[in-house]
Amino acid sequence: MTLWSLGLVRGVVGQIVGFAAGMALVIASRLLFGFDPVWNQEPALVGGIIIGSIGFLIGVGALTDWFKWMRGIETPLHHGPPHGRPAWTRYFGVDYNHKVIGIQYGVTGIILLGIGGMFAVIFRTELAASGFQFLNPSNYNTYLSMHGWAALAAILLGIGGMANYLVPLMIGAEDMAFPRLNAFAFWINVPGIITLLMSLNYGWDGGWTVYPPLSVLGPVGYQFTFWAVFLIGLSSILGSLNLIVTILRMRPPGMSLFRMPIFVWAVFATSLIQLTATQFIGQAFLMLSFERLLGMGFFDPDKGGAPILFQHLFWFYSHPAVYIFVLPGLGIISEILPVFSRKPLFGYRWIALSSIAIALVGFLVWGHHMFTSGYGEYLRVPFMISTLLVAVPTGVKFFSWLGTMWGGKLSFPTPMLFVLGAISVFLIGGLSGPILATTATDLFLHDTYFVVGHFHATIFGGFVFPFFAAIYFWYPKITGRMYDETLGKIHFWLMTPAFWTMSLGQMSVGVMGMRRRIADYDPALGVEFGHVLVTIAGFTIAFSVLLMIYNLLHSAETGRVAGNNPWRSRSPEWQIPSPAPEHSYASPITVVGEPYDYGIPNSTYVHMAPLAAADD
Amino acid sequence: MTTVTAALEGYTQQLRNNRMGLWLFFISEAFLFGGLLVTRFYLWGNTRPELDQTIGLIVTGVLLLSSFSMNMAETAIEHGDRRTFLGGLAVTAVLGLVFLIGVMVFEWGLFPAIYEGHLKPGDNVYGAVVFAMTGMHALHVISGIIFIAIVWNLGRKGGFSPERHWGVESCAIYWHYVDVVWIFFYPALYLIGTVAH
Amino acid sequence: MPKSATDIRHFIIAGVLVAITTVLLDLLLKAILPMPVQGSHQAQVIDQLTSWHLTLIAFLFSLVVVIMLYSLFVFRKKDGDESEGAHFEGNTVLEIAWTVIPLIVVFVFGFFGVRALSDVTRAAPDEITVNVTGFQWSWLFEYPDSGVASNELVLPVDRAARMDMTSRDVIHSFWIPEMRVKQDLVPGMTTTLRFTPSVTGEYTVDCAELCGLSHYSMVAPVRIVEQAEYEQWLAERTAGTAPALAQTGDETDADTDVETDADAQSN
Ligand SMILES: [Cu+2]
Ligand SMILES: [Cu+2]
Numbered sequence A: 001m002t003l004w005s006l007g008l009v010r011g012v013v014g015q016i017v018g019f020a021a022g023m024a025l026v027i028a029s030r031l032l033f034g035f036d037p038v039w040n041q042e043p044a045l046v047g048g049i050i051i052g053s054i055g056f057l058i059g060v061g062a063l064t065d066w067f068k069w070m071r072g073i074e075t076p077l078h079h080g081p082p083h084g085r086p087a088w089t090r091y092f093g094v095d096y097n098h099k100v101i102g103i104q105y106g107v108t109g110i111i112l113l114g115i116g117g118m119f120a121v122i123f124r125t126e127l128a129a130s131g132f133q134f135l136n137p138s139n140y141n142t143y144l145s146m147h148g149w150a151a152l153a154a155i156l157l158g159i160g161g162m163a164n165y166l167v168p169l170m171i172g173a174e175d176m177a178f179p180r181l182n183a184f185a186f187w188i189n190v191p192g193i194i195t196l197l198m199s200l201n202y203g204w205d206g207g208w209t210v211y212p213p214l215s216v217l218g219p220v221g222y223q224f225t226f227w228a229v230f231l232i233g234l235s236s237i238l239g240s241l242n243l244i245v246t247i248l249r250m251r252p253p254g255m256s257l258f259r260m261p262i263f264v265w266a267v268f269a270t271s272l273i274q275l276t277a278t279q280f281i282g283q284a285f286l287m288l289s290f291e292r293l294l295g296m297g298f299f300d301p302d303k304g305g306a307p308i309l310f311q312h313l314f315w316f317y318s319h320p321a322v323y324i325f326v327l328p329g330l331g332i333i334s335e336i337l338p339v340f341s342r343k344p345l346f347g348y349r350w351i352a353l354s355s356i357a358i359a360l361v362g363f364l365v366w367g368h369h370m371f372t373s374g375y376g377e378y379l380r381v382p383f384m385i386s387t388l389l390v391a392v393p394t395g396v397k398f399f400s401w402l403g404t405m406w407g408g409k410l411s412f413p414t415p416m417l418f419v420l421g422a423i424s425v426f427l428i429g430g431l432s433g434p435i436l437a438t439t440a441t442d443l444f445l446h447d448t449y450f451v452v453g454h455f456h457a458t459i460f461g462g463f464v465f466p467f468f469a470a471i472y473f474w475y476p477k478i479t480g481r482m483y484d485e486t487l488g489k490i491h492f493w494l495m496t497p498a499f500w501t502m503s504l505g506q507m508s509v510g511v512m513g514m515r516r517r518i519a520d521y522d523p524a525l526g527v528e529f530g531h532v533l534v535t536i537a538g539f540t541i542a543f544s545v546l547l548m549i550y551n552l553l554h555s556a557e558t559g560r561v562a563g564n565n566p567w568r569s570r571s572p573e574w575q576i577p578s579p580a581p582e583h584s585y586a587s588p589i590t591v592v593g594e595p596y597d598y599g600i601p602n603s604t605y606v607h608m609a610p611l612a613a614a615d616d
Numbered sequence B: 001m002t003t004v005t006a007a008l009e010g011y012t013q014q015l016r017n018n019r020m021g022l023w024l025f026f027i028s029e030a031f032l033f034g035g036l037l038v039t040r041f042y043l044w045g046n047t048r049p050e051l052d053q054t055i056g057l058i059v060t061g062v063l064l065l066s067s068f069s070m071n072m073a074e075t076a077i078e079h080g081d082r083r084t085f086l087g088g089l090a091v092t093a094v095l096g097l098v099f100l101i102g103v104m105v106f107e108w109g110l111f112p113a114i115y116e117g118h119l120k121p122g123d124n125v126y127g128a129v130v131f132a133m134t135g136m137h138a139l140h141v142i143s144g145i146i147f148i149a150i151v152w153n154l155g156r157k158g159g160f161s162p163e164r165h166w167g168v169e170s171c172a173i174y175w176h177y178v179d180v181v182w183i184f185f186y187p188a189l190y191l192i193g194t195v196a197h
Numbered sequence C: 001m002p003k004s005a006t007d008i009r010h011f012i013i014a015g016v017l018v019a020i021t022t023v024l025l026d027l028l029l030k031a032i033l034p035m036p037v038q039g040s041h042q043a044q045v046i047d048q049l050t051s052w053h054l055t056l057i058a059f060l061f062s063l064v065v066v067i068m069l070y071s072l073f074v075f076r077k078k079d080g081d082e083s084e085g086a087h088f089e090g091n092t093v094l095e096i097a098w099t100v101i102p103l104i105v106v107f108v109f110g111f112f113g114v115r116a117l118s119d120v121t122r123a124a125p126d127e128i129t130v131n132v133t134g135f136q137w138s139w140l141f142e143y144p145d146s147g148v149a150s151n152e153l154v155l156p157v158d159r160a161a162r163m164d165m166t167s168r169d170v171i172h173s174f175w176i177p178e179m180r181v182k183q184d185l186v187p188g189m190t191t192t193l194r195f196t197p198s199v200t201g202e203y204t205v206d207c208a209e210l211c212g213l214s215h216y217s218m219v220a221p222v223r224i225v226e227q228a229e230y231e232q233w234l235a236e237r238t239a240g241t242a243p244a245l246a247q248t249g250d251e252t253d254a255d256t257d258v259e260t261d262a263d264a265q266s267n
Helices: A007-032 A041-060 A064-070 A087-092 A098-127 A137-170 A179-187 A189-201 A221-249 A262-294 A307-341 A348-364 A377-389 A391-405 A414-431 A439-445 A449-479 A485-511 A528-558 A611-615 B003-044 B053-078 B082-107 B125-156 B166-191 C008-032 C041-074 C092-121 C227-238 C254-266
Strands: C128-135 C138-143 C148-150 C153-156 C161-167 C172-175 C182-185 C191-195 C201-207 C219-225
Touching (some): A041 A179, A041 A262, A098 A137, A098 A449, A137 A221, A262 B003, A391 C092, A439 C092, A439 C182, B053 B166, C092 C191, C128 C172
Parallel strands (some): C128 C161
Antiparallel strands (some): C172 C201, C201 C219
């Protein structure tokens, strides 16, 4: 085995070659069309970014089968690890198995979460005291902005990981509807991430919202961000398309929509948003890129453009994006709670439909990010009311979770602890929402640390905690072994109180007058103590996550053998061996009951054989 | 169950998945084009730039015609008529190219040596939106032509049959879709609003 | 402890705990979220609404967390007990209740929200108009009635003020925490912010929208003074004794600039 046989290595080489070729192409066409001067850094770099990304995809092999199709060559799906190479190498190249792709998404997501978290820890340390310690305003702004997009990309990848690994397993499908598209949708993230990290070299300072005119006037690092987000967005669109087809078309006999595991509903709702709204951010970022490249005046008032238009386009995606981030996590909570409560999910239909309701209402509320933007004042009231309405379906979820726990037989292994932590943290995030949705109070709180506290609680409660719960919960199915329960519990008991402290600390300093995104603050505000607390909490969270990573790596070798169904779950993926075999289900399955009928003796959710075969 | 019927069943399953996937892709793209229309109406309101009406009318007509030839090609392969199929595809691609030339050479003035365009992307918000909308649409026309070229090449080598021609079907639907998008773009660019000076 | 999950005693105990926690949490929240000085009429409206929101938050947080914790302790699985929980799949009446009641609460808060919004944005007769320009990374305040321009914002107490604002470069945001309200400054358009200062004192106007390198230091002094002092200040300014203004975005350290200006005033 050589290094060259790893797709990832070939991809990176492809990206480097492509980057050079793209720059050359731009220079050549500037020469051809008579531009002066021929060398202009920014267009050349953008050419490099685009062709470099294509170079990566060609190098890694994500396009190989499609190129063959174009020449009329059939390409049968290859199953199992590659021939003549160790089995682990399949994770570093194009593989069409949804479980492999799910792991690729998940692991990349965790790595990127680590990178995003690292940026946060760096500038958090700077903020622990007023005055400049070791950062200057320039790299403070860059790290802050990088933290935003690195973390958001990490979340999208984490969701992709959960959805890809779990959805086909949960609906008893052999794989996703379009395995090649699935691999493509994953791999396009990698050049995206590489591009995003390259922006560090040039710097950019707009925060993740990159509002023009700042983002048009700022350094060239912005271009890397725009295109990185564009690539990651493309992955979102293609991945969600694949998931929707898989969910609608590949369910086994007997699994009506209202008999799907609840997580599948959540992924479905998320995918509807991803499929549609993502186009808006892609388009908005392209417009920014071209405003910089060609002087197109979309957002330039001197040319008749409108800076506020960008905010509309941006938030039309980025508000629903919050639901992209949290709905799958809320689905995980609903999925795991019944297992450790030994009770049916309370109000299954209401929870399922509340996901769809949140997704739909989510399209009508984007203007709550723009109460102070200077858009027409008449828009403030409708956006306030529509936003407050989101509380209703969200409340349904909370109350239904309480109904699920009430009267159960609750046990508290690590995944359950993280689910409970998620509920408490998401509650902080959710309850701090209406005060921001109400315009009058938002005029005070907008762009303060209160908002920072609010959305970190929303995202930790809606994504990070459930994601960790999911990792611990399905770890035995993925590896065949149990994680270390003690370490898992230490992780939880470090992270959860630390996060509560962080949230309340951020909200507290925000109310006291601490603005968002400032590299330094006036000690007279009296927020230093709050910042020290938040920084300590941040370090604690970072440490606890490292503990989890150690636990996951270590237990993969030394953990106790888990068996098929350590949690006594009814879901189909727990009825097959652990780790899940190459072909998940030896034969097609049939659904014969309700997914969460815990407490009814001898009832099952699935038959592990086709109905016809089960009859004779 | 014999392997032949199993294979056929697999193909039908996959075909249905493909169709749904393609339509979902269109829904997604509708948001892209919708976003461009939003931009146009936000920035231009009830005005529009001075564009060459003759070119607009010609390219629109050409693109509409190409949908007919595309439909002809698809119907032909359903009946196993390979000659008409290939001919229809070729005509479609040529009409697509004519459309592109109309937009890029005459509306954009991409080659000033041939024709000096009267609007530049960096001029003002009119140039910006015209180039954004026609550019994004042209990108789709170009990919459509490449798609047609691939299908034509495969068809020439004996690919596709009346029973199995998903490649042709998807190519045709895609082309019609791009055509329909133009039907929304054309009035938004050329007809709605009063000319701004 | 009652055995059945639907025993009324469970609900009574939990209800009492929720009530106690709500009161405690309400106190705690208001302690850890100390608002700055209530410096304007708008601040009174906003603080009132904030206080109601915090009470609602305290109640809802207690409701969910207390019932959750109650379940964790009361309904936990005993060692060696492998039996399942009580089988109930849902309750339509409950689901409708916890859909409709929050809906009503939403509309109630929506109503108060709309009322508060119209209170804080209402125009008053006899407003003082100030033209505010933001630029990287400083502020310029112009008083069109007297032709005075300044890097310091001086306003009389208890008189409605109206900021007509624009930006020369990127988006900024005008925020005096003590006045509560906030409004972006957008290049190419004029935005308006109204507030009526009610407490004399020295404050700062902070830029609340990330605007580049020195965003953190885009701060200008604000003085709310008695009417007489305000008029005197204007008169001095009109007399032309004012020092040079920070007019361009070239200075990277806007702070020093503004401070010199303020010093010149107090001397
Ligand atoms: Cu939002
Ligand atoms: Cu500013």
